[in-house]
Amino acid sequence: MFKNLIKISVVSLFLxxxxxxxxxxxxxxxxxxxxxxxxxxxxxxxxxxxxxxxxSIGSGGxxxxxxxxxxxxxxSDAFLSDEELKKFPNPVVHVPITVGAVVIAYNLPxxxxxxxxxxxxxxxxxxxxxxxxxxxxxxxxxxxDLPGLEIIVVYRSDGSGTTFIFTDYLCKISDEWKKKIxxxxxxxxxxxxxxxxxxxxxxxxxxxxxxxxxxELAYALQNNIPFVLLKNKAGRFVKPSxxxxxxxxxxxLPNDMRISLTNTSAEEGYPISGFTWxxxxxxxxxxxxxxxxAKELVKLLWWMIHDGQKYCEKLHYAPLSEKAVKKxxxxxxxxxxxxxxxxxxx
Amino acid sequence: MKKDKLFFSVLWIxxxxxxxxxxxxxFSLLKESFLSIKSFGISFLTSSExxxxxxxxxxxxxxxxxxFTSFLSLLISLPFSMAIALxxxxxxxxxxISKILSYATDLLAGIPSVIYGFWxxxxxxxxxxxxxxxxxxxxxxxxxxxxxxxxSVMIIPYASSIAREIIKLVPQDLVEAGYSLGSTxxxxxxxxxxxxSFSGIFAGILLSFGRAFGETMAVTMVIGNYxxxxxxxxxxxxxxxxxxxxxxTEATKDIHLxxxxxxxxxxxxxxxxxxxxxNLVIKKYKVK
Numbered sequence: 001m002f003k004n005l006i007k008i009s010v011v012s013l014f015l016x017x018x019x020x021x022x023x024x025x026x027x028x029x030x031x032x033x034x035x036x037x038x039x040x041x042x043x044x045x046x047x048x049x050x051x052x053x054x055x056s057i058g059s060g061g062x063x064x065x066x067x068x069x070x071x072x073x074x075x076s077d078a079f080l081s082d083e084e085l086k087k088f089p090n091p092v093v094h095v096p097i098t099v100g101a102v103v104i105a106y107n108l109p110x111x112x113x114x115x116x117x118x119x120x121x122x123x124x125x126x127x128x129x130x131x132x133x134x135x136x137x138x139x140x141x142x143x144x145d146l147p148g149l150e151i152i153v154v155y156r157s158d159g160s161g162t163t164f165i166f167t168d169y170l171c172k173i174s175d176e177w178k179k180k181i182x183x184x185x186x187x188x189x190x191x192x193x194x195x196x197x198x199x200x201x202x203x204x205x206x207x208x209x210x211x212x213x214x215x216e217l218a219y220a221l222q223n224n225i226p227f228v229l230l231k232n233k234a235g236r237f238v239k240p241s242x243x244x245x246x247x248x249x250x251x252x253l254p255n256d257m258r259i260s261l262t263n264t265s266a267e268e269g270y271p272i273s274g275f276t277w278x279x280x281x282x283x284x285x286x287x288x289x290x291x292x293x294a295k296e297l298v299k300l301l302w303w304m305i306h307d308g309q310k311y312c313e314k315l316h317y318a319p320l321s322e323k324a325v326k327k328x329x330x331x332x333x334x335x336x337x338x339x340x341x342x343x344x345x346x
Numbered sequence: 347m348k349k350d351k352l353f354f355s356v357l358w359i360x361x362x363x364x365x366x367x368x369x370x371x372x373f374s375l376l377k378e379s380f381l382s383i384k385s386f387g388i389s390f391l392t393s394s395e396x397x398x399x400x401x402x403x404x405x406x407x408x409x410x411x412x413x414f415t416s417f418l419s420l421l422i423s424l425p426f427s428m429a430i431a432l433x434x435x436x437x438x439x440x441x442x443i444s445k446i447l448s449y450a451t452d453l454l455a456g457i458p459s460v461i462y463g464f465w466x467x468x469x470x471x472x473x474x475x476x477x478x479x480x481x482x483x484x485x486x487x488x489x490x491x492x493x494x495x496x497x498s499v500m501i502i503p504y505a506s507s508i509a510r511e512i513i514k515l516v517p518q519d520l521v522e523a524g525y526s527l528g529s530t531x532x533x534x535x536x537x538x539x540x541x542x543s544f545s546g547i548f549a550g551i552l553l554s555f556g557r558a559f560g561e562t563m564a565v566t567m568v569i570g571n572y573x574x575x576x577x578x579x580x581x582x583x584x585x586x587x588x589x590x591x592x593x594x595t596e597a598t599k600d601i602h603l604x605x606x607x608x609x610x611x612x613x614x615x616x617x618x619x620x621x622x623x624x625n626l627v628i629k630k631y632k633v634k
Contacts, residue, residue, distance in 0.1 A: 057595060060595060060597055060598040061595050063598065084598070150484060150485075152484070152485075157566065157584075157588075157592045158595070159592065159593045159594075159595060159596025181399065182399035182400065184399040185398075186398045186597075186602075187397075187398065188400070189572075192572075193572055193582045194570060194582075195488075195571065196592065200567065203467055204467075204488075207472060208475070208485070208486075
């Protein structure tokens with residue numbers, strides 16, 4: 001008994017010293033990719049001994065902390081606008097890590113499979129279509145016995161990247177939405193009620209017959225929540241899945257990877273998808289990072305877009321397409337320390 | 347003598363430190379909300395438009411929601427907390443029943459608010475929804491009434507435990523004098539105990555009101571987070587504390603952040619004034 005105790009304390013002491021001796025990278029930002037990041041960072045620590053401390057405080061907080069250089073990298077579900085980029089003391093780069101999606105979840109008696117078009121979706125979320133047995137929903141779902149229930153819209157009450165991707169999509173498909181509401185992490189909803197977090201929205205949908213709301217794909221898949229088949233730009237009704245989300249990113253991509261994937265032109269792509277990025281300074285020599293740490297940070301990013309990708313699917317995130325990986329490689333290679341690239345160019 | 351002086355100065359410093367901290371909090375809130383004060387001025391209080399995309403901010407719906415839920419919850423909780431206080435302070439001062447009951451009510455104060463939120467979502471919301479279906483209003487389940495009910499349970503221990511202790515302090519000779527004049531128990535409570543302990547009971551009520559006013563997590567989970575003026579007690583709404591908690595982490599625009607802190611400033615000021623007014627009442631009714 002006593003011997004065991006000594007053993008345990010020696011081992012834990014050893015672990016602690018090892019913990020403090022090793023390099024620790026600090027990151028903060030988006031909550032949406034947090035399950036994936038924590039898996040990746042855990043595996044990375046076990047393989048390379050580099051500890052990554054990631055705080056999922058929200059994209060906004062992550063970006064602000066990066067600006068103040070209190071973290072080594074930030075993570076965000078929305079890319080920085082030109083205006084926001086100007087506020088940074090030094091230029092930054094966006095490295096895409098995975099593709100996420102937002103699904104439309106609902107609660108109807110018997111949970112039938114539901115198909116919706118963008119225009120019907122907009123009118124539901126604007127409060128124009130008020131009942132489930134509305135003619136326009138019926139036309140799209142002739143085989144479904146739609147009840148005369150009132151539609152209760154549920155949105156995210158907390159500022160979130162999920163809301164950003166969803167409203168970004170609605171802006172692209174409806175001028176009226178763009179003019180009246182716009183896109184953002186928090187917007188002025190015209191109808192419905194707000195719930196906190198994916199879990200809050202799904203809990204509310206689950207217990208309210210007639211409710212409709214938007215949640216992350218990963219969350220919906222893990223919890224077996226039924227979702228809508230949405231008509232995409234190419235005119236196909238697409239079921240959100242890891243595959244159709246991955247396909248959404250299979251389009252021409254810009255070199256800086258700051259692109260919104262919503263309403264994708266990809267034929268089989270799910271239309272409410274979006275990259276999530278890790279944001280770092282292009283020149284890591286900014287006063288707060290040693291060369292050793294900068295090198296480890298770049299190595300970590302390189303690992304995340306290559307070997308790390310295999311953890312995406314298990315956690316219901318979509319891996320990067322080949323095109324996206326190529327672009328991301330170029331971005332990582334462009335990261336420098338005192339003017340010299342950290343990774344060897346080939 | 348020397349030790350006495352040292353003790354005195356320690357008391358002085360700690361006391362002063364808290365006054366200083368109070369002022370510091372006020373000024374840092376003022377400083378951070380300056381941008382919003384400059385752009386909206388007094389219209390921040392009177393406008394009911396909250397639109398982070400168009401960068402228009404007004405907190406009237408949140409102010410109304412906060413006052414609505416805290417007063418309603420106070421109203422609901424008052425009969426219960428007073429009954430508990432009288433039961434424990436007058437009828438059963440000792441004994442196992444009293445121990446169990448007082449322990450249980452005090453325990454209510456120790457439950458984390460997120461637990462109350464869950465309880466609200468999974469138990470109360472479906473019940474309210476059924477009620478709403480019966481009377482024919484939109485069956486949201488969440489809203490002002492649900493939030494007030496959750497709050498009222500949360501604040502019962504604050505009012506009841508203080509009132510209980512104060513009622514126990516009513517001098518026994520006064521009570522016995524009442525009985526000897528032939529009063530019934532009800533008359534003693536009404537004419538002697540309540541008037542004697544009024545200021546203390548009021549202080550307890552004030553404390554529970556303050557708790558309802560600033561409660562964040564549990565309210566956010568059951569109020570519906572609807573950023574417009576509530577139309578009835580069944581309508582969803584929002585409170586000042588819950589909008590701050592909801593939007594603070596992802597507020598990237600400076601004016602959005604500043605407006606949220608501006609709400610915090612008002613929350614601070616209003617709480618201060620309610621407490622000040624409450625203290626005036628306590629002073630006025632204090633038995634000399």
